[in-house]
Amino acid sequence: MSTDDNGIGIFSDGDGAAAAARPKRPSHWPRRILITFLVLVVVVVAAGLLYALSLDRSLNNNLHRADNLPPDDPTVAGESPRPKKSANDNSLNFVLMGSDSRDMSNMQDNGRSDTLMIVHLTSSRKGAYIISFPRDMYVDIPGHGKNKINAAYSFGGPKLSVATLEQLTGARMDHVAQVNFEGFIGLTNTLGGVTINNPHAFSSHGYNYPAGKITIQGERALWFVRERHSLPNGDLDRAANQRRVVQAIMAKGLSGGTISNPLKFNSFVSGVAQDVTVDNGLTNSEIRKIALSLRLSPGNIKQIQAPISGFESINGVGDVDLVDQTKMAELAKDLKQDRLDVYVKKYPKN
Template identity: 45%
Template sequence: MSRPARAIEEPRRRRGLFSWFFTVVGIVVALSLVVGGFYVWRLWSTASDIERTNTLLPAGDADRPAADAAVAGSFNYVLMGSDSRGDGDRGRSDVLMLAHVPPTRDKVYIVSFPRDMWVEIPGRGQAKINAAYAYGGEELATRTLESLVGVRMDHAAKIDFEGFTGLTTELGGVTVTNKHASNVGEYRWPKGKVTIQGEEALTYVRQRHGLPNGDLDRAERQRAVVKAILVKMLTLDVLANPVKFNEVMGQFGKHFTVDEGLTNQMIFSTATSMKVRGGDDIVILQAPISGFGTSGDGQSIDIVNEGQLDEMAHAVRTGKMADYAAKYQDQPLAGGR
């Protein structure tokens, strides 16, 4: 009679093992759902905290590129940063960039427009591009950018100085390759890799005096820091650390302003459609400059390379920025290849 007893006991032991296994799996799944739920909540909360306004994009369709001027499936954002320090001061657009994503969604092309570019500002005539912000705020800055590339901006985002410094601080600093040794006040940056954050990062991206190409070197630094921020946010140090992730997302929510059309649903829809996997998929470029000059009223200006700008604008409209970037990514900041 002993055999039947053992035969009965074995299935019980197996059921115990199976029960233990599925209990552990259930706990892991539950924890994953809790953690995943936290990330979803944090992202949604951040998106909800972002200030929205109707002043970033031009109102109506008058004198704007057609809504279908760009190839279907691509999208274009204008990114702005103002040098205003508050107290009612509008300031000028210290940072003006185009973020272009092709229909494949596997790349982000960030093109900066140096603030001394001498361009046609709609309704105002020729001036430095950053004057558009002073003349007509974000709306005119966006309209000026649209007129240069012949594409309507789908959305717009603006960050203030406090947000910029706070973001680099929450990330624990960002590392960039510094092409030219320089210093400003107490800060000194040797040639090579430097890690910056907070007020130092802000000082670094604002410096122009003491750099060989002045405004163009400043714009290059801005592009490098923007990319470094994006790359740092994609690292496991941030994504796998709920506390760090929460702190960084909090900075986004407090200091970014976007257009009213960039709803939470739009942000999530865009984010889930992206196929960017790392820093190599974020390509930074400068709007083409042929050299330097002086305006009729004595201002030092950056002269636009009109032919290459037309080529870039065509690449944005047709989703061919990969070809444009391959051709021009390594050219000097000013002049030909």
């Protein structure tokens, strides 16, 4: 072998032929990497399918569905067509109703609605707003004139309650979830209790609720959200307590740690489903899609009290809460435009 002027080795023709004749050992690393990658993909897909099947099984075995959304076109005198959503509005409005009925097969029995809320999920799925409507709120009920808002359920069940909220806010409600009180007890037990900040110490039905942070579940949670006579502001404080508990349930049950844990999330879904009735449009695939799209953190779940301006006694109706029309118009506008953060910033005490 000789070298050139730069000292770089140059093989003779004989040496080059020998080198060319020497076979190279094939490398198996690219193939191994590809196989490993494919195996991982198969495992992930299989796990995802098992997760989906397990979730569907939990829903199919437990969840109740009913025709509890009003029709798009009016069928009763005094009703208006349902509000429309813009094509680019991906936010979701859920109507949450708590019923006195303890019979899941008869949740449409037009009993009393003890709890009425709108849970608004933002288009980004990073924020949720819980808007509660005091049951004595004096509003117009389509086809029935003015009355307490919880009378809508007595007059026409969940469909009329939804129509009343849509008329009041001008926003379309996408889905309905009705939960009875037995279900509420079971849900807090499934989660192992929820922790809330209680502003007013009180007692109810043998249970004591000191001021400050408390963890409640089962019957103790039930009477926490039902009590009003022992609270300084009566039904308004009860509505606030209901919002606090719903907020805590959402924060714990829909956290990333729960959703990303199949066993934990399926347990939560099973616990929710067995005592909840939803609208027919809330299919298993839609529930799965919504759940997996959530990016919520506890700090991004906000509470709003539907605004009232005072109180009055109405003949034939009783004591009522009067709607603050100015604030309600702002709330309705921000709800429709998916800008409830603007409302909360302007009215933090609400």
